[in-house]
Amino acid sequence: MPHDNGDKRPSAWARRAVDRLLADRAADRPTPLHPFPLAGPPGAALYFKDESRRPTGSLKHGPARDLFIDALRRGRIDEGTPLYEATSGNMAVSQAHFARLLGLEYTAVVPGRTGPAKRRRIESRGGRVHPVDPPLAVYERAAELARAHGGHYLDHLRHVGGAVDFTSPNGLGEEILRDVERAGEPDPAWIVVGVGSGATSAAVGRALRRRGADTRLAVVDPENSAYFPGWASGCRDYGTGMPSRIEGIGRPRMEPAFDPDLVDLVIPVPDAASIAAMRHLHAVTGVLAGPSTGSCLWGACQLLDRMRRYGTGGPVVALIGDGGEAYHDTYYADAWTADRGLDLPGPSRALRRFTETGVRLTDAT
Structure with missing residues (x-):
């Protein structure tokens, strides 16, 4: 049944499917919280919440499951x-x-230029890949295929905001606060997340406000993305029309799930800094993460620098959105970054010096 034909009562099969997914969610285990070695500022600490340890390897695991639960309950999937x-x-x-x-x-339904490694990841989970050109035609084509085959177009960019269970005590925001408490720390001064659809920042932001925590929420945004200029200008339908080069975050438009009222700060991050930071994380900790994690590390260091200069303290928690195994031939490859004019030495030196000495990033470039 196409997704736009209205909701209907779920069948007995759909109700059993929901129960199965709810049981799967209840069986979730907390992901690790990794400390990051940092020379300064005094009184501050940096941690990474490792969402790459979810069963499907990224922080999209929970929102994808919630999308299924919502569509099943609405009778859109049988x-x-x-x-x-x-x-x-x-x-x-x-x-x-x-x-x-x-x-x-x-x-x-993927852009025709999608590489074989990304296609294999989908196929390894039992999915099929349908390439389409031009790239922006993927949305229309997915909807057409669903209509033609009596299927359902999941359309996560449109529906994930309404599907995610923001009240769950096992949600990401609540889990981070519990992890930090178990580490013997006070509530985080900041939590730093990337934003693609906007569901993660909304979930964390609502959890913080529900708890009444003093923790503030920062979003990092790559080049070409609409979220920083849209947030800064107060324009909720801001668009750039340009794709992000940082996998997993950044959008050419403000997506419906993004709630700017839940966000305390949006930090623009140069693409070269994101990539340098993902490599720096691996060099310092051995954690192999994707480029959105690099954006979070760069943003976290900006916040820690500001905290040092203003004499404030408290832990900062950033997200590891996914693992880096899929990016060996791209973001971790010098030839790939050079072909795209991404100059990494400057931000790399800045990160090394900040990690080792606490000297502000702008002094180290």
């Missing part, structure tokens, strides 16, 4: 319903996983 989505990234991997769990066919 036994045998083929599923379609317009994405080639971590959301597709997670959705393919849950489709296979329920015995449903899943097709990710």
